[in-house]
Amino acid sequence: MTHRTSAETGITPTAPGFPDVSESAIERVQTTIIDWFAATARPLPWRAEGTSAWAVLVSEIMSQQTPVSRVAPRWSEWLERWPTPADLAAAPTAEVLQRWDRLGYPRRALRLQEAARVIADDHDNQVPDTAAALEALPGIGAYTAAAVASFAHGERTTVLDTNVRRVLIRVFAGRDRPTVSPSRRETVWAEQFVPATDHVAWNAGVMEFGALVCTARSPKCEECPLADICAWNLAGRPVSASKPKTQKWAGTDRQLRGAIMDVLKAAHAEAAEAGDRSTSVVEGVSVAESSSAADGSSVVEGAASAAAGRRSAATDAVAVDLFTAPTADLDDECLAALGPATSVKLTTMRDLSADADRISRLIADLVTDGLAHRSGDRLSLPR
DNA sequence: AACGCGGGGAG
DNA sequence: CTCCCAGCGTT
Numbered sequence: 001m002t003h004r005t006s007a008e009t010g011i012t013p014t015a016p017g018f019p020d021v022s023e024s025a026i027e028r029v030q031t032t033i034i035d036w037f038a039a040t041a042r043p044l045p046w047r048a049e050g051t052s053a054w055a056v057l058v059s060e061i062m063s064q065q066t067p068v069s070r071v072a073p074r075w076s077e078w079l080e081r082w083p084t085p086a087d088l089a090a091a092p093t094a095e096v097l098q099r100w101d102r103l104g105y106p107r108r109a110l111r112l113q114e115a116a117r118v119i120a121d122d123h124d125n126q127v128p129d130t131a132a133a134l135e136a137l138p139g140i141g142a143y144t145a146a147a148v149a150s151f152a153h154g155e156r157t158t159v160l161d162t163n164v165r166r167v168l169i170r171v172f173a174g175r176d177r178p179t180v181s182p183s184r185r186e187t188v189w190a191e192q193f194v195p196a197t198d199h200v201a202w203n204a205g206v207m208e209f210g211a212l213v214c215t216a217r218s219p220k221c222e223e224c225p226l227a228d229i230c231a232w233n234l235a236g237r238p239v240s241a242s243k244p245k246t247q248k249w250a251g252t253d254r255q256l257r258g259a260i261m262d263v264l265k266a267a268h269a270e271a272a273e274a275g276d277r278s279t280s281v282v283e284g285v286s287v288a289e290s291s292s293a294a295d296g297s298s299v300v301e302g303a304a305s306a307a308a309g310r311r312s313a314a315t316d317a318v319a320v321d322l323f324t325a326p327t328a329d330l331d332d333e334c335l336a337a338l339g340p341a342t343s344v345k346l347t348t349m350r351d352l353s354a355d356a357d358r359i360s361r362l363i364a365d366l367v368t369d370g371l372a373h374r375s376g377d378r379l380s381l382p383r
Numbered sequence: 384a385a386c387g388c389g390g391g392g393a394g
Numbered sequence: 395c396t397c398c399c400a401g402c403g404t405t
Contacts, residue, residue, distance in 0.1 A: 065398090066389085067398085070399090104399095107403090138403095253387085385404100388401105391398105
């Protein structure tokens with residue numbers, strides 16, 4: 001029996017935004033979602049019988065802000081390469097970032113390896129089985145901790161991702177979309193919807209329901225089994241006035257950081273390709289000042305040689321230069337002459353003209369963040 | 384609470 | 395083009 005307050009007792013006023021909900025409505029929605037999930041759940045690879053808790057944890061980290069369709073291939077490769085936390089803990093970080101591929105937010109890969117080391121060292125290589133213990137690990141917040149505890153261990157937790165929040169807000173609060181991040185009050189409010197039994201099916205089901213039916217962009221209300229009870233639908237699906245402004249991408253620091261990481265990965269791959277097994281890698285990015293390339297021609301030469309890579313006789317290293325030249329100076333013909341690793345990204349950089357200062361700052365940030373390693377004027381993926 | 388952080392695919 | 399995606403950590 002759920003303890004209720006507010007309307008029934010008159011002691012606590014119903015909080016605006018997170019209204020009190022009747023027991024019958026809760027039970028109706030729970031049953032509908034759980035039945036719907038049993039009938040229509042996608043066969044995601046990490047839902048297969050026998051998936052280890054570690055594999056579930058990896059899937060959750062990879063899925064943070066990344067569509068599951070892009071996660072699946074990387075997830076399979078990771079688990080084949082690093083079947084347990086100890087395997088990942090012992091891996092070279094350069095390889096970890098390389099195999100993270102283009103999932104985005106590569107810092108997640110670093111945090112995942114850190115978590116693996118904590119699990120291997122402090123938890124006997126076993127993924128913690130409570131949300132509280134999981135949340136203490138690097139890169140694991142409230143959502144991921146609850147999800148892993150529920151899906152991998154069967155703990156009754158409140159899983160509150162963007163999908164769940166949207167479903168609950170629409171069905172029970174009649175609003176279009178949740179706020180940017182869940183408040184403490186919303187989290188407490190959401191707990192009442194998790195059933196005493198079948199909570200794993202509820203957690204997975206309501207998340208899946210938000211991903212497939214109650215979607216953000218074009219919700220499929222015509223085929224929604226909750227259409228008759230959904231407060232948002234019954235209210236005529238009002239659209240909230242202001243939405244959070246979208247983040248720019250072209251020309252931003254984030255894009256440039258990604259471009260630098262691309263260069264480092266390409267250099268790393270090229271060094272590996274060259275069979276440099278003993279020293280393992282030697283990659284580098286040297287930041288060249290562009291002031292001497294005002295006429296443009298030397299910029300092209302420099303860029304071309306950078307794309308081709310440069311082999312150092314002394315170390316058999318591959319060096320890649322990242323130039324700070326204005327992209328405007330590179331016409332299409334010149335860009336076509338560039339190698340794939342550098343040219344593609346640099347062409348989309350709007351104001352790379354900016355400055356060596358900017359690139360230097362971002363490189364320093366990457367080193368600080370642990371995404372790059374600096375040795376003299378050479379930059380590489382971290383060991 | 385607000386911000387920074389990647390990258391891609393759908394509308 | 396804009397929006398959105400199984401968020402987290404820092405300020």
